[in-house]
Amino acid sequence: MLVSTNWLSTYVDWNELSVEDLAEKITRAGIEVDGIINRSLGMDNIVIGYVTDCVKHPEADKLHICQVDVGGEVTQIICGAPNIAAGQKVIVARPGAVLPGGMKIKKAKLRGEESNGMICSLQELGIEGKLVPKAYAEGIYVLPSDVRAGDSALRHLGLYDQVLEFDLTPNRSDALSMLGVAYEVGAILSKEVKLPVISYKASAEKAQDYLKLTVEATEDNPMYVAKVVKNVKVAESPQWLQNTLMSAGIRPHNNIVDITNYVLMEYGQPLHAFDYNRLETKEIVVRHARVDETIVTLDQAERTLNDHNLVITNGIEPVALAGVMGGANSEVHEGTTTVVIESAYFAPGSVRQTSKEVGLRSDASTRFEKGVDPNRVVDAAERAAQLMAELAGGEVLGGSVTFDELDKTPERIILSPDYVNNRLGMKIPMDEMKSIMDRLQIPTEAINGQLVMDIPTRRQDLRIKEDMIEEIARLYGYDEIPKTLPVGESTPGGLTPYQAKRRIVRRFLEAAGLSQALTYSLASPKDAQAFALETAPVTELLMPMSEERSVLRQSIIPHLLDAATYNVARRNESVALYETGSVFLGIEEDGLPKEVEHVAAVLTGKWVNHAWQGESKKVDFFVMKGIVEGMFEQLGLLERIEFTKATVEGMHPGRTATVWLGDTAVGMIGQVHPTVQNERDLQETYVMEMNLRVILETAAEELFYTPVPRFPSISRDIALVVNSDTSAANLEKIIHQAGGKLLKSVQLFDLYEGKNVEDGKKSLAFSLTYFDPERTLTDEEVVTVHSKVLDALTVQANAQLRS
Amino acid sequence: MKEQLHELKEQVMEKIKQSNTVKELNDVRVAYLGKKGPITDLLKGMGKLPAEERPKMGALVNEIRESVTEILEERKEVLEQAAIQEQLAKESIDVTLPGRPVELGNHHPLTRVVEEIEDFFISMGYEIAEGPEVEKDYYNFEALNLPKGHPARDMQDSFYITEDILLRTHTSPVQARTMEAKEGSAIKIICPGKVYRRDSDDATHSHQFTQIEGLVVGENIRMSDLKGTLDLLAKKLFGAEREIRLRPSFFPFTEPSVEMDISCFKCGGSGCNVCKKTGWIEILGAGMVHPNVLQMAGYNPEEVTGFAFGMGPERIAMLKYGVEDIRHFYTNDIRFISQFHRAEA
CATH class of the missing domain: 1.20.1270 (Substrate Binding Domain Of Dnak; Chain:A; Domain 2)
Structure with a gap:
């Protein structure tokens, strides 16, 4: 909403403030003023000129040499506009003037001819092209002949004006009109609101004699008022009206249309003007459209309608799309002599639906959608009739053609001051509350210690007691509200164990060198299930914005790989990222997808990079595995996890494992398949993804202290040659079983395949530590158990001992 | 010899x-x-x-x-x-040679902001509540006083999956769910999480972003309690010398509703490019829980009141750290993410 402060001052006197202070007060009271537009934009030295002579420039086809009277002085100006002609009154920027956009006007020579200034279009004065009357859209602006050369053009165009840009919240549709703004400003400043005085001399002829009205769709159109004005002369509007409309962001057309728009902005009541003769039938019928009925609207587009779209018809065919746009067939035009003014209440839901379906949002539809003031429907029609009489020479027929089933009674709200103060934490006296209501011009009485308020229909946002608390508080001043903290029982607060452990996982992964990524939940169908631990029917959006973001992900890995590719392409060659977030699997009984929190990570490039000391190591499977093990260690679950070789689509078949937590497969870890790496422009890349929800919901092993050993332990190293496919985990298991209680730990310290080891075999070396917490072990005891271990390895794993 | x-x-x-x-x-x-x-x-x-x-x-x-x-x-x-x-x-060595770097990862800047806010409220006795990102229309809109047909729930603006299920457009459904689950007892929660809107991604819009909201419900919760709480939050996030101001605003789920501005942390209020010469920066929206919302969750609005507030961690991070483009938060460029691990003060 654009509010011209000049126009505003005709309804409320705000002038003891600066515009800046006015804007600040309005903002602080609840309507945010986004900006103040100074329409004169610092321009000066721009006058009205009279073109006394205009000839073609001898050296340039498109230029004219004009002699211009700029007030007591005739000066030569070269003009390139196609519509320049002798006898016109025009806007002249004289030498020294600065135009918006920074253009400085100087004396100049154009193709050898002197030019002392510039003849301007409205656009050159900073008026948006879409607001410039169509006749002048492509050239200079021509002023009426009765203006005086030498006068200030800016003053004539009403540009010495400052316009407030309102950022209205959806509830404040009352401020979508100048009168509504005036009531608001009046309340803030404790000033009277001056309403327009409507008076005109009506003709003896009656509107009813000219027009018959039938409203069939009474629910969507509970009130319809039509007035008839005859003998109008369609012409350009007077300058002040054009100026006012442009200040409000509306393009002037002709006096009839401009008057309907002016009243729309003044009262917030959209009006429509029909050419009476073009209606042909002398009849208006408001009904729902028939399926596939069509109308060509004012913008010349043909719209196909449905049976819930409300239309105004002439009894035969639609002549307007109710509340949205008029029809081309009944449009007011230059030859129009008799006008039908429509002022109506169309149901907000109906207008919203139609406006959305046909893709048309207009100043009218936005107001109907929010509900116009039922008590202004008649006033607005009368106001338009008055202006048509005054400005278009019209003769207003007596009375109007009316259908009215609209409830116009005010809502009553009863409020106790305690209720207000208890909710605000304040002690505002009752008479102060009453005086705020007076400022708002809300009729209020204090009865038995209660405020009884009858809410005017212009304030449709005020419906419940809390709405009135806000009115009181905002006008009393939010600054006056004290700062307190909630009192009452204090609560412990804190993270749930799940949330606390999630933070542990994040901190661990960061300490391990991985940075936290944040990727999108929406993915392309191609990526939706890639690498997923578990797949389920994909959840698709009804109206995606792009294929790439059309379904919900079932794995985090694809987007982490995207992030890796993005970084590598920008020479961040070593990437270590993790993410915790939801994946979305199928649909559960309550209709929602099963949302499961996962943790995933990606590693590529170097893991250690400390080149000058010769330390550099590429990422490998065991780097990722160590991170995963460390994570489980932090969660007290390390003892319960196991890795088994796995085949997963998109992963390297020899370098991928399933991660088990007890009997549950909770995750996957491994190298991305080389083909996939290539497709994604990645070198060797490792990923992992775990079902974080299951992991965090698993209780940790109890944390209980193990006594620090008082007796020494004894270590024995063994080197084994086994078949290549024997897993290290299997060997460790055998060692542990045979070693029993005395075996404290087993650690692999060497792995070798190749020269000196037979083909199909590999050599592993373990360090075994024996220990008894109660005493020092004897050599014989160790020898006994150690040889049991060796025997077990020989028998169960066909291991050969290497000396 | x-x-x-x-x-x-x-x-x-x-x-x-x-x-x-x-x-x-x-x-x-x-x-x-x-x-x-x-x-x-x-x-x-x-x-x-x-x-x-x-x-x-x-x-x-x-x-x-x-x-x-x-x-x-x-x-x-x-x-x-x-x-x-x-x-x-x-x-003897050249002590100016580079040290062996300790390679730590970083948390995401949004996590940093969210955890700072979470921890602040935990210290005041709040719990952290979470909920599904794919939500029922009922919790996302209806239970929050946005009945069917309300203009704010345009299909164009939300990612619907069916007519009744959508990606949540705010974290407020967590409030609705919590109120319903608490069956009339007092509440002090903070709800952080991802939310989705049908916006084209550009420097100031992201179809996925984060929110963090707070809700306090109980007997005798007053608007002054909201103001006091927000004042402490503003000082915690942006420095002890920050002042706040509340401006009336509108949200369907609160009444009265406010927007909170803080005095500009860059210029201190004298006007600069960060505060667009106004001296104030808009940080969050808040208000007293709308009686309809309380009622739908089974509370009696005559006896129980509450306040709620919500903010965007992206906006806070952008202001605090001078980030100019919201897309940085979702591009995962290491050169960006790696800047947010160190101490601020």
Whole structure:
């Protein structure tokens, strides 16, 4: 909403403030003023000129040499506009003037001819092209002949004006009109609101004699008022009206249309003007459209309608799309002599639906959608009739053609001051509350210690007691509200164990060198299930914005790989990222997808990079595995996890494992398949993804202290040659079983395949530590158990001992 | 023999002087004082001397041996010192060479903001509540006083999955769910999470972003409590010298509704490019829980009141750290993410 402060001052006197202070007060009271537009934009030295002579420039086809009277002085100006002609009154920027956009006007020579200034279009004065009357859209602006050369053009165009840009919240549709703004400003400043005085001399002829009205769709159109004005002369509007409309962001057309728009902005009541003769039938019928009925609207587009779209018809065919746009067939035009003014209440839901379906949002539809003031429907029609009489020479027929089933009674709200103060934490006296209501011009009485308020229909946002608390508080001043903290029982607060452990996982992964990524939940169908631990029917959006973001992900890995590719392409060659977030699997009984929190990570490039000391190591499977093990260690679950070789689509078949937590497969870890790496422009890349929800919901092993050993332990190293496919985990298991209680730990310290080891075999070396917490072990005891271990390895794993 | 001894002493002294390393010195010691050395030989030969000379000669030999030993020790000390000095000189390094970096990862800047806010409210007795990102229309809209047909729930603006299920457009459904679950008892929660809107991604819009909201419900919760709480939050996030101001605003789920501005942390309120010359920066929206919302969740709005507030961690991070483009938060460029780990104050 654009509010011209000049126009505003005709309804409320705000002038003891600066515009800046006015804007600040309005903002602080609840309507945010986004900006103040100074329409004169610092321009000066721009006058009205009279073109006394205009000839073609001898050296340039498109230029004219004009002699211009700029007030007591005739000066030569070269003009390139196609519509320049002798006898016109025009806007002249004289030498020294600065135009918006920074253009400085100087004396100049154009193709050898002197030019002392510039003849301007409205656009050159900073008026948006879409607001410039169509006749002048492509050239200079021509002023009426009765203006005086030498006068200030800016003053004539009403540009010495400052316009407030309102950022209205959806509830404040009352401020979508100048009168509504005036009531608001009046309340803030404790000033009277001056309403327009409507008076005109009506003709003896009656509107009813000219027009018959039938409203069939009474629910969507509970009130319809039509007035008839005859003998109008369609012409350009007077300058002040054009100026006012442009200040409000509306393009002037002709006096009839401009008057309907002016009243729309003044009262917030959209009006429509029909050419009476073009209606042909002398009849208006408001009904729902028939399926596939069509109308060509004012913008010349043909719209196909449905049976819930409300239309105004002439009894035969639609002549307007109710509340949205008029029809081309009944449009007011230059030859129009008799006008039908429509002022109506169309149901907000109906207008919203139609406006959305046909893709048309207009100043009218936005107001109907929010509900116009039922008590202004008649006033607005009368106001338009008055202006048509005054400005278009019209003769207003007596009375109007009316259908009215609209409830116009005010809502009553009863409020106790305690209720207000208890909710605000304040002690505002009752008479102060009453005086705020007076400022708002809300009729209020204090009865038995209660405020009884009858809410005017212009304030449709005020419906419940809390709405009135806000009115009181905002006008009393939010600054006056004290700062307190909630009192009452204090609560412990804190993270749930799940949330606390999630933070542990994040901190661990960061300490391990991985940075936290944040990727999108929406993915392309191609990526939706890639690498997923578990797949389920994909959840698709009804109206995606792009294929790439059309379904919900079932794995985090694809987007982490995207992030890796993005970084590598920008020479961040070593990437270590993790993410915790939801994946979305199928649909559960309550209709929602099963949302499961996962943790995933990606590693590529170097893991250690400390080149000058010769330390550099590429990422490998065991780097990722160590991170995963460390994570489980932090969660007290390390003892319960196991890795088994796995085949997963998109992963390297020899370098991928399933991660088990007890009997549950909770995750996957491994190298991305080389083909996939290539497709994604990645070198060797490792990923992992775990079902974080299951992991965090698993209780940790109890944390209980193990006594620090008082007796020494004894270590024995063994080197084994086994078949290549024997897993290290299997060997460790055998060692542990045979070693029993005395075996404290087993650690692999060497792995070798190749020269000196037979083909199909590999050599592993373990360090075994024996220990008894109660005493020092004897050599014989160790020898006994150690040889049991060796025997077990020989028998169960066909291991050969290497000396 | 006496001369022999003195000559020997001279000889040893000379050898000691010539020794330049601890090893050479040790060789001298072994050669002269050792079991096979000349002094031992001399002592062995004492038997051949007349008895009366023996004590005298014995004393002389011992004296020489002691003095040689002493000098040997002195020399050893000197040589050891020299050896250490030499070693130290050799071990000297260029201390300006780069250290071995400790490779830590970083948390995401939005996590940093969210956890700072979470921890602040935890210290005031709040719990953290979470809920599904794919939500029922009922919790996302209806239970929040946005009935069907309300303009704010346009299909164009939300990612619907079916007519009744959509990606949540705010974290407020967590509030609705919590109120429903608490069945009339008091609530103090913070709800962080991802939300989705049908926006094209650009410098200031992201179809996925984060929100963090708070909700307090109980007997006698007042608007002044909201103001006091927000004031503490503003000071925590943007510095103790921050002032706040509340402006009336509108949200369907609160009444009265407010927007909170903080005094500009860059210029202190005198006006700069961060606050667009106004001295104030809009940070969050808040209000008293709408009676309809309380009622739908089973609370009696005549007896129980509440306040709620919500903000965007992206906006807070952008303001605090001067980030100009919201897309940075979702691009995962390491050069961006790696900047948000260190202490701020």
